[in-house]
Amino acid sequence: MKNALKLRHLAHRVRALKVDGTLDAPVAALAYDARTVVPGAVFFAMPDREPAEGRFAIPRAIERGAAAIVCEHGGFLPYRATRIRVADCRRALALAAAAFHGEPSQKLQVVVVTGCAARVAVAHLLAEIFRTAGIPIGLAGSRGCSLGARTLPPLAPAAEALEVQECLAEMLRAGCRAGILEVPPEAIQRGVLAGGEVDHLVITRLEAGPVGESAPQTHGRAQLPEGWQHGVRLRPGPNGRRLAGGLWHVEDVLAGRAGNGAELFFRVSGVPAPTTDCRARLERADLRGTDLHVTAPEGGGWHARLRLPGRGLARAALAAAALALRWKLPLSAVQRGLVHAAAVPGRLEPVGAVHGAPVLVDATPALEDFEAALRELRDLTPGRLRVLFGCGWRHPAPVRPAWGATAARWADEVILTDDNPGRESPAALAAAVAAGFATVAGHPPRYEPDRAAAIAAMLARAQAGDCV
Template sequence: MKLAEIIENVPALAVEGSLDRDITGITYDSRRVMPGNLFVAVRGTHTDGHRFVNMAIDRGAAAVVLEEDASLSPRATRIKVRDARRTMALAADRFYHHPSQGLKVVGVTGTNGKTTTAFMVKSILEAAGVKAGLLGTVQYEIGSRIIPASRTTPESVEIQDMFSQMLRTGCGGVAMEVSSHALDQHRVDGVDFDVAIFTNLTQDHLDYHGSMEHYFEAKAKLFGMLGAMRKAGRAVVNADDEYGRRLVGRLGGDHAVVTYGVLSDATIQALDVRVSADGTYFVVRTPQGTRPIQLPLIGRYNVYNALAAISAGLALGIDFALIERALATMHPVRGRLEPVPTKHGFHVYVDYAHTEDALRNVLSTVHELTKGRLIVVFGCGGDRDKGKRAPMGRVAHELADFAILTSDNPRTEDPQEILRQVAAGFPPGTDAKHLIIEDRREAILRALEMARPGDTVLIAGKGHETYQEFANITVPFNDRQVVEDYLSQWSMRWKRCA
């Protein structure tokens, strides 16, 4: 495709060089530049793409997009813009021929619930006969190909490339998680959404956004995109959430809005909610009538996830019987209150809960189902929002019988300092209710050794992750694998003793 076509709708501040160049691809990584590529100099957290512009040209870049004046080789066309990230998103959408316009695109944003809701939406699309892709925290799915996710929402170039691949593999839809970082960094600019879902907003990522208000504004950007392109777009919003109600008020009559909830008189409402160890039952009331829903997932918070997915399915015109069938056959999402089978009379779950609200939800759920003691193992990530650490400790004190505080992903912070900040959430004189064990493997093993028949062990914070990040190294680590190895060794010891 010619460079002139790619930047046709880009508000360039200056252009030096020919626009008649053939562009073979778009990248923001100078190490991956191929001859004929358009290189976009993007400023990141730790590095600045402007430092590598000449390297990109040496590797064959035909053109470069940047925000700064620079003296460059005449071998490449220079395009100066105000916002390189937005330019990259729009250019990628054009280069890949607007692939989102050929897909039913459902975007899910919010602090908690994005992953499970996205998996539910994908199941509903496929129950309706629409082959669907997935972009989210756990994995990316393109046709039959599953790719481990590097981040919740990829960069704009990857998004458009994967959408294009989805079309080529016969996909007609995609469910995608849309993070606040992605919205703030224009990664989904150019994506034409059919439905945008708002799950909830609670404290997280304030290390990046600075305040809950800025965090909310980042999330709200998704809904400002609805109707801006070819599709009309519909908003699906949790009316039980304070920020959800604010969002509904802001959208007003300018957008088609579907609300959902349990406590509020929403468009889609859940009634008669019952949670058991086998799953969750509720009755859903819609404008088309009421229907019973049986979810094989446990937890009242999964009712909200299901309501969001139901609302999206109905907004897309999918028959309710197909929606009901899709939800009834859902499998637990990896690392989302994922049970680890045991034969020793106690239960073990691995969960991704890493915010105060998420930890409260999952502890409340397992607390209802636990006959004995509830033991929780968790920590908080380093180089992330410090304001949620003590509140998470407080929640563990309130809802668990015993807590073992341990390392999550410390990154560049001192693990012991993180743990001290989490422990500050426990009231004075409650040392007997918690223990600090920095080594995560040792902490998990201690919890399993403590467990007796009727108890529940919840290992929270990392969920599906298969690594642990330290200052200068990332090492393999899998909560579930640690549990399975321990249980396997226990079984072998039991057999020898017998």
């Protein structure tokens, strides 16, 4: 939690190369966006963020009352604010944020889940298991931040260490003993975790196909991917009530298998723990959930009825179970945590039903995950698969036609609507998607720019046996 941090302590913590000005003032706040600076704050002038504000970022921060500027280069005369020069401004922000919030990772058991898109589900299910085991847990990630009874907005894709340390501090204030951070691999490379220590770093690869930052293997042992060594610091050894820290890779071995009776088989590699293989037999899968027979790594098995649709979520559940058992959480907590787990936000999330047809929401931003979700639902839907979607400005222009082609390939009916266009033309965005759809279907999709009207139109056409 926040403490009375002085500039002198902050300069030492961020390993200042040179200081111009007084260091006696207290630190009121930290900021990396000049628009959020308050009087007495320390502003971090990160070079790759300054272009968004132009060359006026530092003058604007000083005008708003910044007590000090942390920068990699001079850029201003230190008359109205102390100038603290550092080698790496982003790393300095991470170290300062941890100090400003009272080093929260020293008081929490911290679990970081990263890797492929399955990290969202694995983090959510791990949190369910921790809660069932009686461990007060906080969860922060791309689908929201849950701090006991409190909820906060999700971590943005471009979140910095300041937001991460704020989340950990809020978890402590909420009475949590452990915290789970779900972050993309590129965030770790940027150094958002560099300010504190991590008990467990879990790297997931539970889906077929490329996932960007994957989990390299060396003779059956896990290792940090190249470029991560300065972005995350694993806590050394056991520490009181903490579990022994480690690096864990969870990799699917049979990601492409399908159908009832298929075997799910994946591998958990850990440092310092040895590699283990985990298995489950898929007994039944439908839009309401999945029946599994799980074989624990230590032997023995049990049946589980998951309220999670699809094999992808079943794989995530097994990954969470294997990790929890490796961390010596009670088997009963693992079983009950998975059976009673609520829907994973934004991952084939059931939000209701209309005319007997289940309605699901999936918020994946990646084309390969969109296709995996549609392929999964096509397999599980006895009737018609009805898909409503749109592409926004964050979807790269070259792949927008591929989104349309993918929808045409797997869905029986498609309605295209508008997503956040940013500064682009909504009609031009939709036209690019529609062109890709037409290459597969032979005709353009129905286009309804008003999202509410598009949803109403799709729901009105649903029938029993369909999936929306």
